[in-house]
Amino acid sequence: MRDGETVTFGGLGGLDRAAELRGDAARQAALWGEGTARVIVLWRGKPMVAGEARDRLALLPAGHPLVAGARGPRLFLGIAADGPVFALDLSAWEPVGIDAAAQGGAFFDATEQRHPAVPADHLFVELRGVMTRLSPLDAELAATARGLFEWHRSHGFCARCGHASDMAMAGWQRHCPACNAPHFPRTDPVVIMLVTHGNRVLLGRSHGWPEGMYSLLAGFIEPGETIEAAVRREVVEETGVKVDAVRYLASQPWPFPASLMLGCAAEAVSDAITLDPAEIEDALWISREDMIEVLGGRHPRVKPARRGAIAHFLINAWVADLLD
Structure with missing residues (x-):
């Protein structure tokens, strides 16, 4: 697939993960003390971003009071062009007046929190809401830190x-x-499938999704299963549609909480849909012409997949005929 690595979290930001330094505590301490170290801070999975547009990570110096007063171990993420990058988890902090119901129970957490030790434009935000605004480096750093902290938590x-x-x-x-x-x-491998039948693509929606939201079908790869077999199994389990040829297109780390999305193209050899209501709520075929309306927000029924997600990336590529 052309430009497959340009997907959000695609890792084109130039970060050197410097794995050889992970076991060298003395060298990490020296990097921390050299004055060029910068620190990403997260609160309950939300990275701190800066700026009115929420378009960059708030990379704090190692000597910042918020960093100096943080409890808990720090992660070493690697070395960027401007120096070493670490990450800290501030989840123990309790904001004043937090709306726990809005923060924890919704499909998407739109609440924002500000720590009193940082400027007013430094906010903890839901990563999925700002991921397309971040630079490739910032997106990679945020996804890596969030994924690692979630793994340690669980x-x-x-x-x-x-x-x-x-x-x-x-x-x-x-x-x-x-x-x-x-x-x-x-990291849990997940197949996500651009299933086509002629000039149409197969979309589905899960239970609990916002009204009108549809995306490509997806599912976890099972032990002893190939990528191709997982694609065929998941599609027929969820919709009854049978697919033949399967090919890999692109991948995306998806730290919500710990998946690697493996984007594939699959050619359907049947088009009758028989839903498994335990798996998904609905599925339908959308023509390329109607998908243009979906992507433009003009379709009367279907809303597009989330911007920044590999589903949106693959659908855009299909509409634009950019699949190899």
Whole structure:
């Protein structure tokens, strides 16, 4: 696929992850103290961004009071052109007057929080709401930090013996002090399918999605299964549509919480839809001409997939005939 790596979180920002330094605590301490280190801060999965347009990460200096007063270990994300980058989790902070219901229960958390130690235009925001505004480097840093912190939050105990584990290797591993088992960040492979039949593409919507929102079909790859087999299985399970040829197009890290989306094209050999209501709420075929209306926000029934998501990226490429 042409320009497949330009998808959001595509990793074209020039970050050197410097994996060789993750076990070198002395070198990390030196980088922290050299004056060029910058720090990403997250609160309950939300990165802090700066500017009225919410279009850049708030990269704080290591000596900033908010950084100096933070509790908990820091992650070493790597070295960018301007110097080393670390990340801290400030989830223990309790904002005054927070609306817990709005923050935690909605499909999309539109609330914003500001810590009193930073300027008024520095806000914690939902990453999915600003991801298309960030530079490739900022997007990669935010996705990496969010994914790692979510893994640490949900994997605090050893999967082998059940003992509490410790963060290790600058946040890129966990270590069990009881049985000495190492644990590594989890990424769940997910296939997402641009299923076409002639001049039409197959869309679906999950239960609980906002009214009118549709996207490409997707599903987790099962143990012992290839990408191609997962595509065929998921499509027929959810819609009854059978597909034949499957090919890989592009991928996207999706840290909500820990997926790697594997975008594929699939050619349908049937078009009758038989829904599995336990899997999805609805599915339909949309012509290329109607999809142009969907993407322009003019379709009477269907709203487009979220901008920045690989589904939106693949659909745009299909409409523009940019698939190899």
